[in-house]
Amino acid sequence: MHRFLLALLGVVSLVAGTALPPLGYERRLLRDAWNKRQQTDNSSGSCFSGAAPPAVAPKENVWAPMDAADNHAVWTLLHDPSSGLNLTLPINATLSDNYVFWLDTTPMNKSAVLPYIDGDGPAPSRYARAIIFRGGQEVPDSQEYFIGPLPVSAETTVQPLDYIYNGGDGGRVPYNARYFDAKRSAATEPLIAEAMSGIADITAALFQGGAYYGPRDNRTTLSITSGTPLSFDGTQAFRNIMFRFPGPATYMTPLDFFLLIDCTGTDASRYFVKGFVTNERFFPTVADLRAAFEAGELAQEYNQTLDGSWALVDRKPELGVRDLEERFAPGIIELGGKRYRLDATQKYFEYMGWSAYMSFSRTLGIMFFDIKFKGERIIYELSMQEALAQYGGNQPKAANTVYHDTYYSLGTDMGTLLEGFDCPFGSTLWNVTYHEENSTIVNQDALCIFETDSGYPLSRHRAGGGPSDYGFQSLGVVKGTALVVRAVATVGNYALNSVCSDYLFHVDGSLEVVVRASGYLQSSFYYPDQGKWGPRIQQATQGSLHDHILTFKADFDILDTANSLQVSELIAANQSQPWFPELGEFEQMELNISYMQTEQQFNWAPNNQAMYCVVNRNKTNAWGEERGYRIVPGRSDVHLSVANSPWSLKNAAFAKSHLAVTRQHDTEPFANSVQNVNLPWKPQQDFAKFFDGESVEQEDLVLFFNLGMHHFTRAEDVPVTLYTEAYSSIVFAPQNFFDRAQDGDLLNRRWVVPTAEDTLEFETYGVELPSCPIEISEPVYGISPVVTQEDAI
Template sequence: MLAESLVAALLAIAPVSARPEPDLWRRAVSAADVRTCALTDEAPHVKAPKANAWAPISPQDVKDVWKFVHAPERALNLTDPANATLTDNYVFLVDTLYLNKTQVLSYIDGDAAQPPKYARVVIFEGGKEEPVSQEYMVGPLPVGAETTIAPYDYPFNGGLGGKIPYDGRYMDGKRTAGYQPLLKQAMTDVADITKALFNGTYYGASDPRTDIVAANTGPHSLDGSQSWITIMFRYPGAASYVTPIDFYIILDITGTDISKYTLRGYVTNTKFFKTADELRKAFEAGEIISEFPQTRDQEWALLKAVPEMGVRDLDDRIAPQSIEIGGKRYKLDRENQYVEFMGWSFYMSFTRILGLMFYDIKFKGERIIYELSLQEAAAQYAGNQPKAANTVYHDTYFSIGSTSATLIEGFDCPFGATMLNVTYPANDVTDVHPQGICLFESDSGYPVARHRYGSGGNPNGFSNIAAVKSSALHARTIATIGNYDYLFDYAFHVDGSIEIEVRASGYLQSSPYYKDQTNFGARVGLGTQGSFHDHILSWKADFDIISTKNSLQRTDLIVVNQTQPWFPELGEFEQMELKAYNMEKEQQFNWAQNGQSMFCVVNDEEKNSWGVSRGYRLVPGRSNVHLSTHNSPFSKHSSHILKSHLAVTQHHDNEPYGNSWQNVNLPLKPQQDFSKLFNDESVDGEDIVVWFNLGMHHYTRSEDIPVTLYSEAVSSIVFAPQNFHDRAQEGDLQNRRWITSNATTGEITYEDQGLQLPTCKVVLEEPATKILPWLTI
């Protein structure tokens, strides 16, 4: 739906049949040619070939599953989460269970029935003698006589299946409430000191005297046998992430008995004090100073216009917009989340843990990818204080899909984009975030192909010019996880390539500034340092190039010394050669230095007309990085998927995930260990999965204030046809021009395939996009 501010678009059309023009590059348009063009059209409907097997479970399924697991006959002894404590059993999370590929293929490619859906249910079982977090699978759905509940163990290789120790589980509100009494007492004991040092005190989250904000970092455990919490403090406000206070407290919170929780110590001025008495002695001795006091003023860090910066000339005009002036050229089955565009077809799905996912991606009826899905979005920090030094975030831990919310039309997505809702289970209801996904076609900003031929004595300087229009269909969503807004963009190009791009904006998680610690980041405010960190995001691409019999071909560009008899005077000289071979075994690997290796997923049983194996190339885009640290205790085994640019494995139904959403608190003993997927299996002529990482080393800078800019914090990859076709996929595109100049007469002839060149003018009122409230079903 268009924003209410979009009034109309005016389309002027000039005839483009064969004609001479005094100026080849411009066209005169008369007022009489102008007509109104409506942009409110919906994407044409198309019926999906089959019902979406990967679609999320329905709102009714969510309600029924909730009732099913809470029924007394299940004997799970569950407490309503609203009333639960640490020592209760309660449902933490409901989501859609991943479907086994072998089941789905027999349905979408054959005559088998649609596989039944299952729900994924995570229960925190604090009431057991050995408290744990356990994942379950509930189904088949809809709930009926055949529905059962069983542990969801088979996808996890850490040794305990879907069960993890209590101390390694999610830090939810129940655990936070458990350590609050100790935190309150420990901070009350030093309230006079924090008041003197930072003009701030903490007496508990609900105490009116509290005027600083407590926030925690992770991980909270190493292997689930113990648990601690590092509390950092900030001044409250919209930009609190960039007003950190140089004061930390570390608590030991192992187990469910809160009476056994203890204070590990305080940290300030990069010094560690085990007790309040130790801190007080140092304070009274004048050993604690605040060299660069933090400011409570946050106006400098708000994302709004800054009048004192002035106004840029002509910025009172609306910026250029990408508009589908010819009407929507993609088709949509909303019910089945199925899309067709310029030869492309695919299904979409969504889960609260992983967000937007794509299935059965085909080009001109041939499958390229079975599944394309985000696996993890991680960040690891560096610094000389407890917050930055041990902070590792895995954003699936925070259910990244549940943070994808309303998009701003005309800014996040172009005016006229097709908006789709985001839905996900939330306890016994389904939350709806209106307009959380957008679909739109956009101009690529360059022709997909062009060439000018000949000049000689031609008065126009050419014999012919050819150009083919380039565009792509984008599926986009933005997930806001705490301080960062990740923009995920999937572009399906008319040449048959797919581009995956991620951008990061939002507030830095910053640190107090110390002039001798600039090796951890730049100063960005009065008392604020931008904490250097890595952003690494991992994807799964289950390629099925025409069939499931694929290989990962590596072509190395090597330099050799050789002689050629027609150049005897050169003797031996240096030359390039290509050496192509299929990778044999599962492995993690990196892009080659200087780009001197090409990686292609190929089907050696399928050849193009020239006898070459058909395939798709993995093309590195901008900022392809992997995690910098390989042996940090805070990410050692829980983040193996992040530690290389690429990986390839053989597909198995019991290996659907590269990471577990619960891994972050188990760095030494993860629930899912990506390194265990590599067990010397063949990837030559097999059903293979490619795992790839995008991201950026965030070298923080003052231009990260107020927020990091999407223009610079970006990473991408392209999957491009590599001998998949017999020729480039542009010959059947009508949006093209072939312009010929007669060398004798200078007459110019245009071939336009019947498509006229438009001139578009958009008239907008002052933007006032309406943000809809979130709903529940």
Template sequence: MIAQHLLAALAVALPVFARPEPDLWFRAISLANDTRVCGLSDEAPFVKAPKANPWAPISPEDVKAVWAFVHAPEQGLNLTNPTNATMTDNYVFWIDTLHTNKSSVLPYIDGTDAAPPKYARVVIFEGGKKEPVSQEYMVGPLPVSDKTTIATYDYVFNGGSGGTVPFNARYYDGKRSAGYEPLLKSLMTEIADITKALFNGTYYGVSDKRTDIVEASTGPNSFDGSTSWVTSMFRYPGPATYMVPLDFYILLDTTGTDVSKYSLRGFVTNTRFFTTAASLRRAFDAGELKNPFPQTRDNSWAVLDHKAEMGVRDLEDRLAPQSLEVGGKRYKLDREQNYVEFMGWSFYMSFTRVLGLQFYDIRFKGERIIYELSLQEAAAQYAGNSPKAANTVHPAAICIFEADSGYPLARHRTGSSKNPNGFSHLSTVKGSALHVRTVATVGNYDYLFDYAFHVDGSMEIEVRASGYLQSSPYYADTDGEFGPRIHEATQGSFHDHVISFKADFDIVTAANSLQRTDLVVVNQSQPWFPELGTFPQMSLQAHNLATETQLNWAPNGQSMFTVVNPTARNRWGTPRGYRLVPGKSPIHLSIADSPFTLHQSHLLKSDLAVTRQHDHEPYANSWQNVNLPAKPQHDFARVFDGEAVDGEDLVVWFNLGMHHYTRAEDVPVTLFSEAVSSIVFAPQNFFDRAQEGDLRNRRVVVSEAATGAISYEDYGIAPPACRVEVQEPAGKILPWVTV
């Protein structure tokens, strides 16, 4: 069971503030004698960022310049163009933006210092060295000039080898796959008659026209970098290939760069392991390899399309409700600086190929709450009795929109009209949030990341998953132990999804504490009820955590965790803070000591962690840890060295995810509606009162019983009178509606 790192989590393909292309096009027209703008097609108003974005990704021009810089002969890297390289060459794997140190940014963003210089992060696969490795470098300052240098990027990794990863543990790119392909082709060709008889499929090599099944490999490919292997499984091809797995696996020893030394570890089928082709053939000839549940080549049952055979729902021919920003957008953008303002909120955005979408300098009404919020890792851990299921895991535009919360922010009715001198008072406040959303398609799953900035000063992070199950062949004797049967020959393998995040809180200042408030039961007596004697009562007991630690949400929600500033107090003398509120499905990995996730995914094994902020500890993990579970490049457990976190610059690390109890309703794909996890950061005495009194989007209705008079206050905020035309891409105009 393996937690495999999400490589290139959110490689953004469009500009950060690209307008999403909808399935339907909306046009709003102001009605006669109404001067208000409907605003459906308006661009977001411009706002100039207070300062240039110091966390911004390096530019395409910088990437090209860095590429030329590292390929220059004087650098001595002996690089081959990746187009022509093999795994025994030195070549650039990727170029990305280097993480900017917080200590360098704060004097600029909060003071008068110059912006810190930008650096590039360069990963080079050095297969041509005597001891081949994967090596990370830092190149800068940028733009490239005579002051630019290259150095190994070591200081953020605590595994003992810095940015160096052994060849056997490096990421399996296409060139490494090409290295073992000849052996795979030879072995599968030798037993083609057996695979043809067992499941009507053969593999003669990836480019051979006779090949009619698809090979897929899984990780990890190593435990500590001393050896390497590949576990390959096979599926029928097609749009839903993940749903038609074949009961046949091949394990290869792929240690080192000399492909002539690669060898067979064995075959697996019918849950039996065969170390040689000869032993597999003997079992086949003896009739021992039966296939009681043959897989179907027709995977149309698992394609996400309209299934007419399922029948018709009444009124389903009508357009579903749409979310429209009628009246114009209420958020402002500086596209060049990736800076946003909305209803008191402000923040910068950035992205990298490793961490995806990142938020920086998140403020509400001018006060910083979070310095950095970023994705750290997305992993899955599977249950199963096949090599693929037992050993796995596995982006993408960004859209910004304001949406109705689906419920009032606040509502209350008081008084009574039955009393002749009474009144009835109803007040309700509109609830909405600005959503920053992105979807990462990684192999068989789509991960939907949604960051919602609510008008009350709270922030919600939500993750949803949809896509094809990484399924397994169905065996009748497992009796649902690893997941249910979901089709004729397919089992939905139970698994965990765990997505980890970093939240570097700076509540007003960087000197913060993580306060734990426990709801405990104490025995007490009350003199006004002497007959009760002593009886249990609820009580709150709070303390600040003293040192770095990992922890879990309390059972029954009987503990509250709040990041507080012990020296900043609200009007009532209470330390100002933000509470961490677990939302839907707060989980962590089910297995803590699996050999496939032994040391490289410690953060995933608890719900929360708090550490002291350091520039040399920007990450919870390394993207290359997947093949180093026994000896990781970066070990999160080593971060916990007893440092104080009370009144210090601290970082909260947290996990979202779900135990995916697979079901027949995962066919054709897992539904976003159920596979969801969330957390809320909510003001906890950060203010003197709820942040709703300055919102004009509200209604107050007062009814006086004596006179029957009704007064109505809308504070001048009324829906604009608009005609909305909904047009399909082909040009058909649907009936208009008045908003």
């Protein structure tokens, strides 16, 4: 028997023994991830080898978010009377007061960072950023500030953060377009309660006793929701409110009733009802609505379900049990021990030639900086810029809904990952922190790092014509693996397993970004004549058609900051060849190679008949070819379907093409702003203005790319959308960056040669199959340790 089979049987015999848990394992409590991470002793021979080996970051992580001490000091400084901001503590504030909305870290200027990370320059100064709602001004607004340098000292100043926004008002946002926080919501509640109380008899008759008297009234049996945008240009504010049956699956139980209100300004006494919508009709007044009701014109064709248990993500016994499903499903296990190194303090990793720093933002989630392969920089920054969803429909909530998830502070919604299900057992789990007022919040185990088997060989080839019955002379197979960084952010009704995405660092030097979406649909009440906006998916529920567009930024530095975007088009050309005279002129494909000259947004070529590469024209490989990285479209690389919707007219330009290339500027760190969703006609950050005719030939280039999916809703979206099809990806792959494929230096391979004795010889290159028991302990999941600042990104 061959050596590799003997080794494999050694593993199987140990796995099949007492080490595996008995049947019914899924009913037992999962082990605590923290305890497993602390078990670094491998004397038992367990395949779980504990923590990753240490790495030492070459420089301090200057992109790291500010810590708890800095946050507290900044908060104290802002509230000091000497700041002149006249702030009220948020807990005591009203709409007419000035108060801090949130604190985060100001993005680092690349021009200040490069001398430090590439040379002997000083570490750049760090700054905080704060959004302050200024209701106490004569013209109320929201203004963003930057505060620094940090740590707070006599040199620290508080200045308007205007330079990163191009909409004309800098960091200022009109009051009516500012974030609709709890205080603004509370200001509209009396009007909503008054309007709905007056028609409680109508709603009770139409919706199985459903009525709304206010959130704290015991007679209330309905819940409310409203989306964004809530303004067009900041001169007005409105809420289009939909009513639903409450419960854990309220997103899936919408009712056919909408209240439209105007809530412009800080004086709630001026708010008014614009009208009601039901039965696909608009009623400007209560009198109009009541007349239609009394005439019997509002009868509902379908009753919404009162029991929402069908929409819960638990097991449904009525569906039965599949054969052998009582056995624990297979998983990824780092059998030979962790093959990546971490500097947990600096949030820096090294893996099979890769190295990078990580950071975290309350709005963007996970970000990567100084991404290198084999010591050469490829990307300066890789980060998600926005997760946008736009809906369509013939009902107010669906027709006008556009979400920008950064508006909801996407990074703060990165929650605890369930080890063994969200991430493989044995993954490295890190916390993330963000700041709320003068406190620091820790989301435990919100990011996981693990190495995965690619599920296919990296490379494989068999040379034929062997001397024996095996039929080949030699066989070479290289194992494919990648390091994965993953987080899951649950924003509202969707759990987007990629709002931070999966970032895969492949051993061949390719970098892949994958996004997946799961979660409750934002559904609509079902009408048979509205099938153009989605199918019926439950008794009285329609799946609302919508787009998910996730915009990413990749600041390429192929070897240095002088890069170009090469376009290699496959064209059909007519030509003749003298050795085929009988063919005369015939059609053949060839490459038409050019370089983009100016900043622009563009789409993938039809039939993918163009290759886009970021190259350094001043650097060549051994064969004289320009070194670069190819942008490889993956699955479902889409852009926004609607270009001229009034709800996303000018504030979503970043989502309206597959790709965009711009010159890097410190004044353009973000494609969007966190309050832009309420300014579709007059955006604070206008992405279209990035494209002002600047050259992109041998310049510092930034590539923006879009992933996502057109969500053609279906019954199988109940209870939640499945990750299987809600999937999108892109790959950055070496294109003449090296002189040959980056697999020759990998030891995890097999070279197989037949012998004269009709046996096979296996060259293992010193990497033998591990033989060890797999031990899974099962303490209670979720016991949290004491968390220190060093534990968190």
